[in-house]
Amino acid sequence: MDKEGGFVNRPPLLDGSNYDNWKSGMSAVLKGWDNPLTLDAVGNRTDVLKAEEKWTSAEDELTLGI
Numbered sequence: 001m002d003k004e005g006g007f008v009n010r011p012p013l014l015d016g017s018n019y020d021n022w023k024s025g026m027s028a029v030l031k032g033w034d035n036p037l038t039l040d041a042v043g044n045r046t047d048v049l050k051a052e053e054k055w056t057s058a059e060d061e062l063t064l065g066i
Contacts, residue, residue: 033062 012025
């Protein structure tokens, strides 16, 4: 079984060689992160996830801090 099998309810494991990935994963677990949502014609948020290629620079930067 893979140590970091992609489970969203289980935090990543630190094995001594993956600190950067572990740190990002733990920040996401502890702080939480919400995928950006699309806006309707009048600017209200919808329940539809925004495609990553359409994220603004600010939305993209948020993922770097986690």
